[in-house]
Amino acid sequence: MYSGKANCTELPIILKEYYLCPAYALEFTLGFLGNMVVVLGYPLCLKEWRSTNVYLYNLAMSDIICVCALPRLSYLYANHMGETSSVFCVLNRYILFVNMYSSVLFMALVSLDRYLLLRHPSRNHVLLTPRVAVLASVLTWVFVNIEMTPLLYYAINDNARTNGTMCHDFASLSQSWGLLVYSSGLTLVGYILPLVALFLCTRKIASMLKKQEEAFNQRATSFMKPLRFVQIAAYMFLLFYLPNHVMRNVRILSKLVGGLLECTLAQIEAVYIVTRPMPYANSVINPVFYFLMTDCFRELLLAGRV
Structure with missing residues (x-):
């Protein structure tokens, strides 16, 4: 028979094993199948690559x-976080966060591309060329990898501290103000600013369409579909990413301030655990955008040729 205190402190352990484990397994199954169709299908069906296709393909790769x-995370949580390889622990964390933050940036580039296409339907703007899109994609990957350099530092130090026997989540890598500063800065630069850019582009597109609708009703209608996709993408990143970022920083802060009851700390950790699979749900839903935004790809897929 457990006491109330024991029950509340065991809640994070229960969530890790019975919530995180199946959640990550399900996200892998659905996300891998959907994105693999895109990664293999785009090169087969697209004879002419446009800037949007370049960004969407990089998003699919990410x-x-x-x-x-x-799957490795799912395995670790099923086995109470027991780690057998310090290299894989660090590498796994690095891969997850590099690709999580690159997704936001690539979707922001897609929204900017849609806005520029509306301004320049004949594609005579330099930023609408595939060559520039490839360059922008390379710079995006470089920028995100630079962002993750401090994460490598904290992950390696945490791994050394536990002698390679435990693989901790982001918020548990260190009990230091430095980790909180880095996490807050990453939230601002890696998430909030790209999200603001995404919403600004959405607002600009909507404003331009409203003006065009007054003068050229048919032309505006042809751009309503990409507008809806960009709007949905913006709200998806807000819905799936924001709770995780808020709770990650709250979780780090709760371990630094001191004086909190064990149950309070456990409850904060439990809410943080609930939000942790949420950003990766985007990887499951994103293939819908590739399917709907590329007419050639959609037609060939429905015809069974991809």
């Missing part, structure tokens, strides 16, 4: 790499 790191 998603499939991300979900491929989830």
Whole structure:
């Protein structure tokens, strides 16, 4: 018979084994299948690549790499976080977060691309060329990897502290103000700013369509579909990413301030655990955008040729 205190402190352990384990396994299964169709199908069906296709393909690559790191997490949580390889522990964390933050940036690039296409329907803008899109994608990957350099530092130090026997989550890598500063900065630069750019592009597209609708009703209608996709993407990143970022920083802060009851700390950790699979749900849903935004790909897929 457990006391109330024991019950509340055991809640995070129960959630890790019976919530995180199946959640990550399900996200891997669905996300891998959907993104693999895109990764293999785009090169087969697209004869002419446009800037949007380049960004969406990089987004698909990011998603499939991300979900491929989830089975190991599922295994670890099923086995109470017992680690057998310090290298894989650090590498797994690095892969997850590189691809999580690159997804936001690539979707922001897609929204900017849609806005520029509306402004320049003839595609005579330099940023709408595939060559520039490839360059922007390379710079995005470089930027996100630079963002993750401090994460490598904290992960390696945490691994050394536990002698390679435990693989901790982001918020448990260190009990230091430095980790909180890094996590907060990553939230601002890696998530909030790209999300703001995504919403600004959505607002600009909607404003331009409203003006065009008054003068050229038919032309505006042809751009309503990409507008809806960009709007849905923006709200998805807000819905799936925000709770995780808030609770990650709250979790780190709760371990630094001191004076909190064990049950309070456990409850904060439990809420944080609930939010942890949420960002990766985007990788499951994103293939819908590739399917709907690329007419050629959609037609060939429905015809059974991809």
